Amino acid sequence: MSVTQLNPKEDKTPALSAQVVAFARPRPQKPLARQFARRGRQMLAAILPPLVTLALMLALWEILCSGPTSSLPSPSRVVSESWELIVHPFHVGQGVDQGMVWHVLASLQRVAIGYAFAVVAGVALGVLVGQSQWAMRGLDPIFQVLRTVPPLAWLPLSLAAFRDGNPSAIFVIFITAIWPIIINTAVGIRNIPQDYQNVAKVLRLNGFEYFGKIMLPAAAPYIFTGLRIGIGLSWLAIVAAEMLIGGVGIGFFIWDAWNSSLISDIIVALIYVGVVGFLLDRLIAFVGRLVTRGTANA
Amino acid sequence: MAQSYLSLEFIDKTFERNGTKSDVLKQISLGVDKGEFISIIGHSGCGKSTVLNIIAGLIEATSGAVFLDGKHVDAPGPERAVVFQNHSLLPWLTVYENVDLAVSKVFRGKRSKAERHDWVMHNLDLVQMAHARDKRPAEISGGMKQRVGIARALSMEPKVLLLDEPFGALDALTRAHLQDAVMEIHARLGNTMIMITHDVDEAVLLSDRIVMMTNGPAAKIGEVLEVPIARPRNRIELASDRTYLRCREAVLKFLYERHRFVEAAE
Ligand SMILES: Nc1ncnc2c1ncn2[C@@H]1O[C@H](COP(=O)(O)OP(=O)(O)O)[C@@H](O)[C@H]1O
Numbered sequence: 001m002s003v004t005q006l007n008p009k010e011d012k013t014p015a016l017s018a019q020v021v022a023f024a025r026p027r028p029q030k031p032l033a034r035q036f037a038r039r040g041r042q043m044l045a046a047i048l049p050p051l052v053t054l055a056l057m058l059a060l061w062e063i064l065c066s067g068p069t070s071s072l073p074s075p076s077r078v079v080s081e082s083w084e085l086i087v088h089p090f091h092v093g094q095g096v097d098q099g100m101v102w103h104v105l106a107s108l109q110r111v112a113i114g115y116a117f118a119v120v121a122g123v124a125l126g127v128l129v130g131q132s133q134w135a136m137r138g139l140d141p142i143f144q145v146l147r148t149v150p151p152l153a154w155l156p157l158s159l160a161a162f163r164d165g166n167p168s169a170i171f172v173i174f175i176t177a178i179w180p181i182i183i184n185t186a187v188g189i190r191n192i193p194q195d196y197q198n199v200a201k202v203l204r205l206n207g208f209e210y211f212g213k214i215m216l217p218a219a220a221p222y223i224f225t226g227l228r229i230g231i232g233l234s235w236l237a238i239v240a241a242e243m244l245i246g247g248v249g250i251g252f253f254i255w256d257a258w259n260s261s262l263i264s265d266i267i268v269a270l271i272y273v274g275v276v277g278f279l280l281d282r283l284i285a286f287v288g289r290l291v292t293r294g295t296a297n298a
Numbered sequence: 299m300a301q302s303y304l305s306l307e308f309i310d311k312t313f314e315r316n317g318t319k320s321d322v323l324k325q326i327s328l329g330v331d332k333g334e335f336i337s338i339i340g341h342s343g344c345g346k347s348t349v350l351n352i353i354a355g356l357i358e359a360t361s362g363a364v365f366l367d368g369k370h371v372d373a374p375g376p377e378r379a380v381v382f383q384n385h386s387l388l389p390w391l392t393v394y395e396n397v398d399l400a401v402s403k404v405f406r407g408k409r410s411k412a413e414r415h416d417w418v419m420h421n422l423d424l425v426q427m428a429h430a431r432d433k434r435p436a437e438i439s440g441g442m443k444q445r446v447g448i449a450r451a452l453s454m455e456p457k458v459l460l461l462d463e464p465f466g467a468l469d470a471l472t473r474a475h476l477q478d479a480v481m482e483i484h485a486r487l488g489n490t491m492i493m494i495t496h497d498v499d500e501a502v503l504l505s506d507r508i509v510m511m512t513n514g515p516a517a518k519i520g521e522v523l524e525v526p527i528a529r530p531r532n533r534i535e536l537a538s539d540r541t542y543l544r545c546r547e548a549v550l551k552f553l554y555e556r557h558r559f560v561e562a563a564e
């Protein structure tokens with residue numbers, strides 16, 4: 001009896017699900033194909049113009065610098081002169097004789113350390129300045145003056161203080177990146193809507209809860225603006241910071257190449273610096289989008 | 299003097315801005331019984347929000363005092379939950395998380411995690427928003443946001459629910475839906491509620507008493523009107539109800555004859 005009861009059920013279920021599949025399938029297919037086509041067109045529209053511009057610029061550069069008296073190498077000469085450097089990015093040698101990847105990684109490590117310190121100290125100081133009227137009055141004018149000091153100007157001072165190249169370079173990164181982080185965090189904190197503060201008051205959130213649940217998320221879009229400017233500035237500063245301290249790093253590599261009159265190598269290094277800087281900026285922007293999802297549009 | 303459940307006693311409020319003082323409230327005294335629904339009505343800028351914020355403890359009165367259930371009110375707290383005019387949901391939290399923020403804070407250590415979860419869902423059900431629990435405020439309509447704001451306030455189990463023009467920014471149809479929802483919640487839970495409004499029909503439909511404020515500066519309570527209409531109330535039946543029409547007329551007369559809004563006073 002149980003068998004006879006089970007059988008018709010089993011018969012029915014696949015028939016039903018088969019029907020569902022049959023209905024469901026053709027529906028998304030057309031839009032999906034169209035979606036792919038649209039995506040493809042969008043990608044093309046995004047990639048094609050810069051590629052064309054790049055080709056034109058390279059052609060112009062080639063024409064301008066191909067003369068025998070030209071002081072700068074043309075693209076084709078860069079490729080032929082620095083061929084070893086270009087095709088062996090992971091080369092390991094003595095001293096400054098390393099593949100480009102190792103130089104970039106050494107620089108990135110310094111930036112990571114200096115920037116991490118700048119993020120922690122910058123957000124903390126920004127919160128202080130944004131929260132307290134007196135801290136703002138006392139500190140803001142000083143920040144406004146200090147932030148205009150060019151990164152390289154800090155280097156002799158930090159060399160004198162640390163008596164060592166590596167911490168000096170890291171300090172220069174730190175001091176360059178921290179100002180936009182402080183200022184943007186403070187603005188973000190000061191712009192927390194009164195409504196959110198009232199919600200916190202009615203709930204009697206304590207200081208820690210307010211900080212974690214209201215302050216940081218509410219100020220996050222501003223903080224990430226500061227973080228993004230900060231990462232850009234610290235990458236700008238790394239070349240300056242490393243030029244004078246020696247060892248492995250993209251900054252010293254450029255300085256060394258200049259001293260050895262390897263102009264082609266400098267150009268290769270510049271391309272690395274540009275691409276890495278671009279990627280860093282995109283990385284922070286991406287993290288910011290992830291973290292502030294929903295916050296920007298209240 | 300026998301004190302009411304909630305009592306405002308001789309509240310004065312003077313704001314000081316750049317050295318110039320402005321008297322906003324003068325000698326506001328009011329007693330509210332437990333379970334009562336009070337509307338405060340008055341022209342814009344007369345000081346309604348200031349009264350509500352003083353009850354909430356978000357603003358300090360210059361002189362006078364507020365007592366709730368025999369205790370002096372001197373700071374904000376969840377027993378006086380506020381529904382703000384612009385919902386003020388936290389945009390980075392989902393609907394569920396917004397209510398849960400309040401529930402976790404108020405009932406931490408008093409209820410288990412499972413109980414707190416059930417309580418969040420219960421309050422979302424109460425305002426018919428359980429279906430949108432995982433949406434963020436930006437993804438739901440203005441009326442829905444206000445519903446979630448009400449759920450968040452109710453979830454604190456407040457002694458008094460304070461509503462500052464809760465439906466002011468909504469279209470007439472959505473507003474009517476929410477008024478019905480609030481009436482139903484009031485009937486079910488018997489909360490004490492104080493609502494600010496500038497809508498005469500809303501005031502008469504919802505309230506047990508309507509507090510009418512005079513124009514500022516130094517606004518006073520001009521008149522308190524009883525609304526002796528039995529509950530549950532039905533907006534369609536009331537449209538031709540004699541008592542309803544009489545109350546409506548009384549409020550209109552107060553607002554537009556005796557205390558006409560003078561634009562120049564702003
Ligand atoms: N923080 C403040 N400082 C100075 N004046 C204020 C402040 N808050 C409100 N006021 C003034 O108090 C008066 C009453 O405001 P409010 O209570 O918001 O009015 P309503 O809610 O009735 O429209 C207004 O004239 C307003 O300008």
Ligand SMILES: [Mg+2]
Pocket residue numbers: 346347348
């Ligand atoms: Mg108001």
